[in-house]
Each structure stands twice: as structure tokens, then as C-alpha cells.
Amino acid sequence: MNGFRSMGCAVLLPDGAPLDEVQALFDDRDRRFSRFHDSSELNRVNAYPRGLTLLSEEFASVLSLALDAARATGGLVTPAAGGALIAAGYDRDFPRLPLDGVAVEPVRVPSFRAIALRGRALLRTEPVILDLNGVVKGLTVDDALELLGHGWVSAGGDVATTVPLVVGLPGGDAITLERGGLATSSVARRTWRRGGIPQHHLIDPATGLPSTSPWRDVTVAAQSCYTADVAAKAALLLGPAGPSWLDRRRLAGRFVDHAGRVTVSERWLQAVPAAQAA
């Protein structure tokens, strides 16, 4: 196994995989979509958060997918939560984030319908600070696997594979991902405090604040890492309704609450019968 660091996480590939090509893909996406690179296209777009903006083709493609995710999740996983994320204190690269600070004032999350995209032309009908973190990493994992053609890619626990891969899960369990994508969304990692109150990066669009979901970790398996990642975030934000939301979409999901108790969706239980007892 070999790898590198990009997008703030460890990217792992099988031995012999063309590391340079995959690293170039990750680094390019990171430079374009990171809020923490001053010269990123995302920051240029967010510098004028309202009105008409002409995007690069790649930015427009990713934003289009982010809007697809918002539509598919009823606006839960939205590219419009950038302002709320900054208000919650996530205003710099995580290692440089102060552990505590002034209390958070909730910021309204604009509807994703305030974002219109036609080709490369973006129109925001009200001020919208974009954050594409909800889709960029999962999508890049899928694209990296497409570059490899065969094998697997893991980035910070977001996984895509064409070969059987044993994947460790939160709480110590493991499954075999035969093929497809798998992602875990967690509120237990990347946490900080503001006004003494714990904060994390998963914003509930209904409140403009970090989610108070009963779930600590949600893992979803889907046909692609992009889909798994979006579905895991949505299922976590939905709280108690998360498992049934996945069931209606015939997606396999595993939920761990803050006490470490495990709940699984029907599809997960069919595939991994011992999972409920884990």
C-alpha cells in the first residue's frame, strides 16, 4: 500500500498504482475547491457571493453535482452552507483552528434554489457563500479510481473499489466492500468549541448550526463514493429518520450513536446479517 496526503487527509492506493497521476488529481482539486487556499477558484467565486459569475468548466461540473446532491437530499447536503460553516468557526484550515472562541450566532443557510447554473454561468439571486466539501472528496475518489481503471482508492475513509477490500468501520467492526463506494460521515472528528460548545463541520440547514443528530458516525455503501458520501451526510443530518431514508433508496447504511450503539438499515442487515449485534 502506498499513499500521500491531500485535502487534509491520507490518500491510500494499492502497491504499484500510479501515485503521481492520482496525487496530481487530488492536489488540483484541492487547489481549486479549498476554502483555505487564498488563490482557489472557490475563494474567487465567494469573493462576490451574489449575481453572475463565469466558472471554469471543472468548477461548473462539480457545482452541478453539488446541486444534484442538494436536490436528491431535499436541500440537506447543500453547497450553500459555506456562510454558516464559517460562522460556526471553521474559518481556516483545521490544524490552525483555535480550540475555542466566541459563541456562535446562527447564520441562515440560503436555499440551494438561490443558485442557478447554466453551463459555466452561475447566478446567485441572494448572497451565497459556496462550500463544495460535501461532494469534492467523494467525487475525486471516484475519478481517481477511474484513472487507475482497477483496484481501489481511499481518502480519509472515503473508499471506492473494483476489487474486494476489507474496510474497518467506526467502533471496530469491519466489512468487505466487494465493489462500489463506501463513505463515513462523522461528527466525532474535526471538532472544536465556540463559547465552550462543541462544533463540527456538518451544518443543519434548518438551524444554520452544526447538527445535533443522535448519530455520531454514519457509513453508507453505494454505487459510487460520491453517492455514498452524500447519502451518509444526509442520513446523519436526518437523525432518527436516517435509516428509513436509506431504506427507501435501497442503500446500505450503518449508524453509530453517541453511546457507541449500532443500528443498520435493512439493506445492510441483508448483506451483513451479524451487523445488528455488533
Add this chain to the structure above:
Amino acid sequence: MQIARRRLRVARYSISAVAVTAFGAFGFAVRDAHPATHTKASTAIASSAAASASTADSAASFGGSAVISPAPQFAAPQVQSSGS
């Protein structure tokens, strides 16, 4: 005064409607003029976007299964999905 306010509201609404319509027309023009709409996209992102977009448009088609199974007994995980 009220009539003036009403006229102002109507004017604002009209300007917004015209702006949205113009944006739609502009967007189609930009899209039609862009080389990517006439040539086969070659980047990984373009192909992934096309594949993913068709699966994410509606709740009914959002799913699509990975294949998972129990891990072999005593097998150490090759990677960890610990969340992001």
C-alpha cells in the same frame, strides 16, 4: 404614496423576472458556444459528472448498490472508514 410603493414593487418584480429570463437565455447561449458542448469531454471529472448526475437527480434513482459482505473472520482491515 401607496400607489408609488405599489409601482415600485411591481417594477422590482419586473426587473427580477427579466433578469432571471435573461440569465436563462444567456446560460443557454454560453453553453451552446462552449467547446465542451460540442466535443467529447475527456477529463475524469466530466465523465464522472455525467455518470453521477443521472443517478442523483431524484430520490428514486439516488440509490444504487455497492456490494458488501461480512469481512472474513480475523481479517485485518486494509483501510479504515472512520469518517470525515
